[in-house]
Amino acid sequence: MQSLYHRIIYNNISFAFLGEIAAKLSPLATYWAVAAFLSPEDFGVYSTFLIIVAGCALIWEGGFAKAVIKLEDGKGLVASNAFILNQGLALFLGFWLLTTPTFFSNFFLKSSDYTFEMQLAAVYVVLSSLASIPICLLQKEAKFGKIAIIRIVVAAVPVLVTVPLVVFFELKHIALIFGLLAAQLIQLLMLVKISKWRPKLVLSKSICIKLFTFAKWVLMSSFAAWIFAWGDSIFVARLLTLEELGLFRMASHLVLMGYFLIFSPVIPLMYSRLVKFENYSDASLIQFLTIISFGIGLFLTILFSAIVPLVISLINSDAWLELSSLIVIASLTQVIPYIFVFMGEFYRAAGMPKIETMQRLSSVLALCIFFIVCSATTLEVFMEQRLMLTFVTGFIELICIFFLLRRIPPYTLIGLLAAILFITLNIFYGVKIFIFFMPILIVFIITIKNIQKLNFLLN
Numbered sequence: 001m002q003s004l005y006h007r008i009i010y011n012n013i014s015f016a017f018l019g020e021i022a023a024k025l026s027p028l029a030t031y032w033a034v035a036a037f038l039s040p041e042d043f044g045v046y047s048t049f050l051i052i053v054a055g056c057a058l059i060w061e062g063g064f065a066k067a068v069i070k071l072e073d074g075k076g077l078v079a080s081n082a083f084i085l086n087q088g089l090a091l092f093l094g095f096w097l098l099t100t101p102t103f104f105s106n107f108f109l110k111s112s113d114y115t116f117e118m119q120l121a122a123v124y125v126v127l128s129s130l131a132s133i134p135i136c137l138l139q140k141e142a143k144f145g146k147i148a149i150i151r152i153v154v155a156a157v158p159v160l161v162t163v164p165l166v167v168f169f170e171l172k173h174i175a176l177i178f179g180l181l182a183a184q185l186i187q188l189l190m191l192v193k194i195s196k197w198r199p200k201l202v203l204s205k206s207i208c209i210k211l212f213t214f215a216k217w218v219l220m221s222s223f224a225a226w227i228f229a230w231g232d233s234i235f236v237a238r239l240l241t242l243e244e245l246g247l248f249r250m251a252s253h254l255v256l257m258g259y260f261l262i263f264s265p266v267i268p269l270m271y272s273r274l275v276k277f278e279n280y281s282d283a284s285l286i287q288f289l290t291i292i293s294f295g296i297g298l299f300l301t302i303l304f305s306a307i308v309p310l311v312i313s314l315i316n317s318d319a320w321l322e323l324s325s326l327i328v329i330a331s332l333t334q335v336i337p338y339i340f341v342f343m344g345e346f347y348r349a350a351g352m353p354k355i356e357t358m359q360r361l362s363s364v365l366a367l368c369i370f371f372i373v374c375s376a377t378t379l380e381v382f383m384e385q386r387l388m389l390t391f392v393t394g395f396i397e398l399i400c401i402f403f404l405l406r407r408i409p410p411y412t413l414i415g416l417l418a419a420i421l422f423i424t425l426n427i428f429y430g431v432k433i434f435i436f437f438m439p440i441l442i443v444f445i446i447t448i449k450n451i452q453k454l455n456f457l458l459n
Helices: 002-034 040-061 064-071 077-099 101-109 115-140 144-169 173-194 205-239 242-263 266-274 283-315 323-349 353-373 379-405 410-429 433-449 451-458
Strands: none
Touching: 002 144, 002 173, 002 242, 040 077, 040 101, 040 115, 040 173, 040 205, 040 242, 064 077, 064 115, 064 205, 077 101, 077 115, 077 205, 101 115, 101 205, 115 144, 115 173, 144 173, 205 242, 205 353, 205 379, 242 283, 242 323, 242 379, 283 323, 323 379, 353 379
């Protein structure tokens, strides 16, 4: 019985991970398939489309989806109420986009030439909202195999639609948008076929109150995640050019894809092992988690700096040559935040989630202040300033967290600071390449020193 339970859990996690991989690889495959035919400006317009629909999703979703997973009792009333609320908000936002496309085009794209794209965003908002609750119910029922099938099929649609439209019909960024719309439509049709749930036209005041009470905390967390995901892009879209936005999004997306492929299989393993750990006051465990996450991020940065120029040369377009240096900076920018991804698993396992919440809120505050005071006039300057902000705030947050925990040897922070210094010298001032491997030596020494922790986490 126990082995059957573990087998079911393992299969569900495998299906979920497979679907997530397909969803992440799809846009990357689409981008690189058409990059030689499109300019960074085309990708800038498309990125603006994504910013708008992501902001709308934050509003219409409102945290109700997670509330359904938590509160639905099998009668379908909670799901129906959440569905009606979602549709009401989505239809309002869609109507706003349809009737005032010039406002959104001027605000985000600084031109009135993209009203059609804004109207297509309205269609996307409505289609995506229709699929939200059915997907959540499949998750609640643990039907991850069906979800994975849907995501894999949907992931193939943008490539199959976009590439012919770009190559044969020269539709540019519109082809990318049509690919997304086609994927959303296919997803909705598959959900209608697979899911047995159908919404009921009922609206209960008591259920709505429960939904709003639960969803408000989810919404706050979602807003913080949205700031992290799209704040930089909004800043670039508003203050720089569409070409620079396209370059920035391409660099960021490739880097985040690399981090996702490495960290996604590891994070569930880390939590499952950490909850079995008996001595959370062990300083070397915290030190080991910090250093190993930093080491993975550093390894990815070195990997990107080695292979990206080769990949870009295959595109055979001068418009994307600047992407090589931007990808390295974008990768360095993710090194410190992913330390907190590992540490977040430790906080939850040790029953200290409030520390993670404090860290996330302080990061959001620092990021918002940065957007207000940043004076960058070019993309490279912006990304360099953003990188230094990440290093400084990340280092301060580490000091504060370790002070709260009172469980960390000071040389861990010294090692991290030295590694950051070596990287900065190499990237921006051309210091000899052997210095670039000094952080690897630091990581290796401390990892060997705490090898027993590695054995515990892997066994």
